[in-house]
Amino acid sequence: MQAIPFEQAALIPARDAIVAIAFIGDLSMGRATDQSPRTAWLAMALARAAGCDEGVIAAVEIAALLRWSGCTANAAGFERILGDDVAGREAMMALTLAPMSAKAQSQMPEMAQIHCEVAGDIARMLDLGTDIETALRHTFERYDGRGLPGVLQGDAVPLAVYIVALASDLEILSRAHGLPRARQLIESRAGQVYPAALADLLLQQASAWLAQLDTFSTVGTLLPPALPATTQPVALELVADIADLKLPWLAGYSRQVATLAQGMATALGLEPAQTQQLYRAGLIHNIGRAALPNALWNTPGPLAYAAWERVRLVPYWTRRAAQHTAALAAAAELASYAYERLDGSGYFRSVTAQAISTECRILAAAVAWCALVSRRPWRAALTPAEAATQLRAEAAAGRLDAAIVEALIGEVTGQSSAQTRKAPGLLSERETDVLRRISLGESNKEVARALVISPSTVRTHMESIFRKLQCSTRAAATLKAFTLGVL
Structure with missing residues (x-):
């Protein structure tokens, strides 16, 4: 394929x-x-x-x-x-x-x-x-x-x-x-x-x-330095999609962060090399999440101290990826600053503004925005207006860069859609709607209720999706759909 x-x-x-x-x-x-x-x-x-x-x-x-x-x-x-x-x-x-x-x-x-x-x-x-x-x-x-x-x-x-x-x-x-x-x-x-x-x-x-x-x-x-099986380069987006599969509600999340960070960097006039590095960092910033159990990520409400100590290691594990992957060393270093805050309250380094570059500030704002406007098991997605209010409050408290937050809000306000380019004709519009919800972990009943169709119709659409994508599980359909540009 x-x-x-x-x-x-x-x-x-x-x-x-x-x-x-x-x-x-x-x-x-x-x-x-x-x-x-x-x-x-x-x-x-x-x-x-x-x-x-x-x-x-x-x-x-x-x-x-x-x-x-x-x-x-x-x-x-x-x-x-x-x-x-x-x-x-x-x-x-x-x-x-x-x-x-x-x-x-x-x-x-x-x-x-x-x-x-x-x-x-x-x-x-x-x-x-x-x-x-x-x-x-x-x-x-x-x-x-x-x-x-x-x-x-x-x-x-x-x-x-x-x-x-x-x-x-x-x-x-x-x-x-x-x-x-x-x-x-x-x-x-x-x-x-x-x-x-x-x-x-x-x-x-x-x-x-x-x-x-x-x-x-x-x-x-x-490991030997060469890969005899193939010499073709690989899209880093695939690595991001594999990491995001761990939690159904994360499908496509790393792509969203990468695209937003890249758009902000362009709008702020950063050099092309910096912009591309931000895009790569956005794609891999989520790798470290794999080290923690899903039950922790699905916990509603504030986390206990011990759980937070584990969460603080997520960007550390992302950074460790650089040791094994020379091509990602610089991007992984940048990605590991995704949760740092200007007042030192972030993690895993807890550094303050002087040690946080413009690229790191952009990535932190992009991650925060995408998290707020995404659905989580314990809350609905915030509206853009609600997310903007929260980000401005973070900036006012000295945790996020105020100028970058305003640039971000301007960037997302001017976007008509951040959807990945679709593959024309592969799935019908309704099949795409069904798969998008299925990819985020919704059950057949939840999809049926949201799209005002019957659960049996959802099953029929899923059978057609599996046939067209040549797969038999929802996880495989999700991965293929992102790779092919369907979602």
């Missing part, structure tokens, strides 16, 4: 996009931020030991980096099942999760379907080839056929799936339990989750490989 060209797309090297997506996945799964790169290194080592050719080794690396790329898409489902989608999945991967109820177990196939469909679609959007796409679409299959969705078993499962699963188990279980216990757990899963011979090959080298991994000082030294 080829995306419609963005009018002002922020293109980055495919390698940087893949590593950024891996970073988001690790945060969402409660893992260390070098977990996916370490798993990729182990998977490549195992593939070489198994005698795989260089093409398979390269595919295994990328499949390992993107293994958790679909986990933002089903975070809302895991919140419903486990309560804490981050800690719960961390425990699941470490094999320390308490036994789930029969009802929770019955929902796991749906979670796997969402994850694998989105991960496979991401591989297709990145043009990574059928081997990587197929491996990601079958991430949770098992050798004994008891995996998810459970349509493949034995040698029918792509070899890359087994290699990545073994590498992931070694990396996660050795950190959680130590190597001796990790060896026992892998041995107990051999012949069930993955082939016994392949597991034995891994365990023969496990100690040496982990010791070698520990000698690497940075994530960058773990």
Whole structure:
């Protein structure tokens, strides 16, 4: 599937996009931020030991980096099942999760379907080839056929799936339990989750490989500099959309922030390079949100002190993305100032006006505005007039730059629409209306009530949308719709 060209797309090297997506996945799964790169290194080592050719080794690396790329898409489902989608999945991967109820177990196939469909679609959007796409679409299959969705078993499962699963188990279980216990757990899963011979090959080298991994000082030294699977640049908007999938009500949010920040920078006469950097920063400012559970973001009313301390780390985690993605270093640094305030009351640095540049002030105002005019689970979206009143109050209190706030209000007042360019003819107008509401987490009944149609009509529209977008889950439809310019 080829995306419609963005009018002002922020293109980055495919390698940087893949590593950024891996970073988001690790945060969402409660893992260390070098977990996916370490798993990729182990998977490549195992593939070489198994005698795989260089093409398979390269595919295994990328499949390992993107293994958790679909986990933002089903975070809302895991919140419903486990309560804490981050800690719960961390425990699941470490094999320390308490036994789930029969009802929770019955929902796991749906979670796997969402994850694998989105991960496979991401591989297709990145043009990574059928081997990587197929491996990601079958991430949770098992050798004994008891995996998810459970349509493949034995040698029918792509070899890359087994290699990545073994590498992931070694990396996660050795950190959680130590190597001796990790060896026992892998041995107990051999012949069930993955082939016994392949597991034995891994365990023969496990100690040496982990010791070698520990000698690497940075994530960058773990990964080859070139990406053999593709040389095509990737739109940074895709990375933003993947991060925003974590919370249904955030769909398209990072694009809105980026577009507004860019428009303000242009209106204020900033240099083109500064304007483009602001756009990029707006796209990635939300990455760090993946580290916190959905239940925290869905909490109505004031947060407790402990919860606020976690929220204050969101821009820190965004900034950490720069360590792994050279092409985003400057944008991530700027993005990490999105919640700073002139009086020092912001986070995570709590710096004051002297340390906050004009670009940072623009981004902070754009983020604040977009949050106010967006619906949240605990409140309706504010009207532009209400949002303007609140932003002016923030400026009067010395937290936001007054001149920039007035420029922002002038900018949004002069805009007729901030909608992304649509793909003509792909969906009907009513289908687009339905999908826009579905993408923001509304149920069929809520959509029906808002559009004054019946729930059965909504279902009919959704069937048509799935058919046209070639997908079967709402998360996949949302991601494809933004990538194709439908929303």
